Amino acid sequence: MKLHRRLSEQVNKFAPKILTRKPNPSTKKTKLVRPRYYSTELGIREKMFVGIFTSEEKINTQAVHINKTIGHLVDRIKFFITAQYKLKTKFNLTGLVGFTDARHKYRPFQVIKYVGDSFAQDYDYYFFANDYTFINVHRLKDIVNKISVSMDVYLGTKVKDSSYCNLDAGIVISSSVLKAMRTHLDWCIMNAISEDHSENIGRCIYHSLGLSCQEAVQVINCSTYQIYAFRWKVFPPFKLKHFELGEHLLELTGKANFNDAVTIYPVLQKDDFYLLNAYFFKVVQNLEILNFKPGIVIKKQRLSILHEETQRLSEPLTEVWPPGQRPGAKPATRFDLPRQFYFNMTHIFFPDDFTNTRPHMEADLLDIENVIDEVKATVANKYPRNLQYRRLINGYRVFDLSRGMDYTLDLGFRDLNTGKEVIKRFEVCKPLGKVEFILVPYVTETTRVTILLPIQEMETSLAMDFLANYSTLVMDRKEKTFLMLVLLYQYNSESKGTTDPFSDVKNFVTKAAVKYKNDDAKIAWVSIRLPESPVPLTVEDNKSLNFATVDLALRKVGVDSLTLVLSVYCNITVDFLNRVRMNTILNHQIFSPIPFRQYDPKISQYKSLEVNKNTGHFDREEYRFISFYGRDYVIARKKYQHKMPLIRTDNDIVSILGDEHKNVGNLFEMFVKYTDTLHCMRATEMSLKVVYHEENDKTRKNLFLGNEAELAKLLLTKRDEIIELA
Structure with a gap:
């Protein structure tokens, strides 16, 4: 009993227990959104934003003067006014911000809200002033560059007998102060009792952070000079306009x-702004030369002087090297510099962004050897019996589209007198050849495309789907097309009345012809009666019918038309038709697009036909779709008639249904073999899509059931139902 009790106690310790509390809910991992620029992710900001309080009357005077003197020296400048209309219709000054609320005392808070919402994350410091304040921007930038960005800054000149900074003298606030003001902006607006902007800003900052006006930060002060007190005289405001x-x-x-x-106020005369700006700019230049980093500045001055002297001396030198060749194009930016490649006699280094080294191609190596041979011949002529070529040490080449190939070669020679190696650098230019005019055919996207669409009796429902899609994407857009439906009747089929297998198709064509009779989009049909046969004749079993279809339809549309052969399984777009127009050139080129063909939707589980690796693949075995000019087809067809007889009437079709011809139906192959001057272009076409359908062609390698992963998954899940795997 004791042993049994002891064992049961040990077992109970490991028995599962039901917890009454709910399990922790699964937390969804937040997706990390990477910013577009490094500066955003690293929090790198510009240094200073400048905001000027002005009015409509002063925009074309005071505001323009400030913009011309400092606008190009600060990171951003904005001018704030009251505007009841669109600013662009009246003022030409950029950087204007208009507020519809004309109440004067709320203007500082409107500015803080605008700047806080738009630029709070972009700048370290914000400077605000009135439009009659001259700003010594060089001194101001020097101050903000020396202040730590981690400090709360409310810097300026105090109003007399007050703790607020004077807006006339300019106010510097840090980004942290601006954000705090934006947070407490509602309180600031509710408690605005004064018409003085300086007081309203100061009260808002004091409520937000408890800061009073700082006349110095880190032993750096932001001083101002007031013209009112000049020369111990007081100039009344009405006399300032006459102050010279x-x-x-x-x-x-x-x-x-x-x-x-840092600031001087009030400045009301136009010339005074520019006079002060010129004076302080001269002061800054003198300080840089005499006091601020004299060694570096003097070197920069010397380099500037040398550069100017070089420019002056090179003006009369109009010759280029080599003589008579145009100089290379000057790059607009550093990103437009032509790429320079380093090479030796066996490899080229970093030929692209993804390759470290690559052996020379035969043409490149031959070119390098020819260039070195030319250099060796030049050296032998200039230094006869003195230098003997040994090796290539360094090689560089640059290709300029406007000039040609430039080589820079460091070659090692043996001095025959001393036996030592001598290294010499040579520059070799291989200019472009003479300009040659090449005749090219003219193509346009306004050419009418004639589409031949063969339809068999069992394909009428697919044909109606094609026509519905075609009318929406092509005919409704009034594209310049002509759709010719080629109706293939069996020998004993009715061609009239309700028993006509193509009655729905004909009704659609009749209605569409009336609907679009005044447009460029035309539609019609032509009937072809197939010969008598014990079994229904199909294009799949008799590929030679492709030639019969084109031979007979071309008699209806004419030999001067641009003809495109499609099938009822196609989905086309206007972009595809435009590419057909551009890629099919009379007497020069035909075009065979490689369509994107859909996988079996039952296997891929994708119902929509989109260009995606899981929904389908480009069908390289498909040659049915082809575009050509009728005249080019006729020339090639006559050369091909000894292998495939010409079809002039329906009765001639029987001549191509024998075993010798029935499996030959590739029009593209005919053009390749029997045209000497035509270029046969074949390229993938993502705008030509083919819906999934089963084919009886046993020569096909790809049946388009699905991709490898989907087929493998199908085999694993349905292996018990597949007899071959049982």
Whole structure:
């Protein structure tokens, strides 16, 4: 009993227990969305955004002056005004932002909302000022470049007896301050009690972060100079328009606070903006030369002087090398530089983005050997009995489409006097040959395409599907086409009345001809009576009927037409018809498109016919679809009639149904063998799709049941039902 109890206790320890709580729900993994640019993912931002408060009256004056003096030096500049209409219809200045709310006291908050929503993640610092403030942008950029981006910055000049920064003198705020203001913007709007922009901005920042105006950050101050207090005089605002800055500029330049100023206000004269801009630009140049990194700056100055001297000396030198050859095209950007390839006598290095080395092709190696032979001959002529060629050390080549091939060769020679190796560099140019005019045929997408569509009696339902699709995609768009339906009647079939197997097709053609009679899209039919046979004649069993169909139909459409042969299993588009027009050239070229053929939908489980590796594949064994000009067909057909008799009437069809001819029906093969001047083009065509259908052709290698994975899966799941695998 004790042993049994002990064993039961040990077993119970490992017995499964039912937990009453619910299992943890499966968490769906969030998909990582990679940004488009590295700078976005790494959080790299531009340095400074500038916003100017202005008005409609000042756009073409003050705003334009500010834009011309600093617009090209800052990362972005915007001008904020009140506008009740589209800005582009009245003002030509770019960067205008108009607000429909004309209430003056809410303007700072409208600006903060716009900038916070549009540019909060793009810049480190934001500078705001009025339109009568001159901005020494070089000094301003120097300040923001020295301040840490991790600090909350509200930098400027305090309003007298206040803790707010003066907007007239300019305000610098950091990205963190802008985001905090945007978060608390509703409170700022509700508590805006003043018409003063400086106070409203300051109150909002103080509520958001508890910051007061900072006149210095990290021992860096943002000073301003006020013209009101110039020369210990007070100029009333109405006299500022008559203040001539040029008369007093010499005196002002002697003041340290003027030279160190980031902003100067108020500036109301047009010339004063440009005068101040020219003066401070000159100051910056002098500081760079004398104080700021003198060694590097002086070297840059020397390089600039040398570059200018080189340009001056090279102006009269109009000759190019080699003489008479045009120079290479100057690349617009660094991405347009022609690629330079390094090579030796056996390999070329990095010929493309995916290959490290590649052996020389025969033509390339022959070209290199010819170039070296020319260099050796030149050296032998210039240094007779002094130098002996030994080896190629380095080789570079560049191909310029406008110039030709340029080689740079480092060749090793043996000095016959000393026995030492001498390395010499040679530049060799292989210019392009003379320009030659080549006659090319003219093709256009406005040519009418005549489509021959053979229809057998058992294919009427498929033909109706084709016609419905064709009328929607082609005829409704008024494409310049002519659809000729070739109706293949059996010997004993009725061709009239309700027993006509093609009655539905004929009714559709009649209605469509009336509907589109004034359009370029035409439609008609021609009937062909097949000869008497003990079994129904089909195109699949008698491929020679392909020639009979074209021979008889071409008599109806004419030999000058561009003819395209299709089948009822096709789905076509306007793009495909345009490619037929461009690829079929009279007396020059025929076109045999390779269609995309659908796998069996029961196996692939894809009902829609789309170009996808799981839904189908390009059928390289299909040659039925072909386009040509009737005149080219007639020429080739006459040469081919000794193998395939010409069909002039329905009664002649019996002559091609014998064993000698019945399995010959490839029109493309006829063009290849019996035309000397025609180019036979064959290419995949994704806009020509063929729906799945079974064929009795035992010579086919691909039955288009499905791809390898689908067929393997079918064998594994249905192996018990397949007798061959049992």
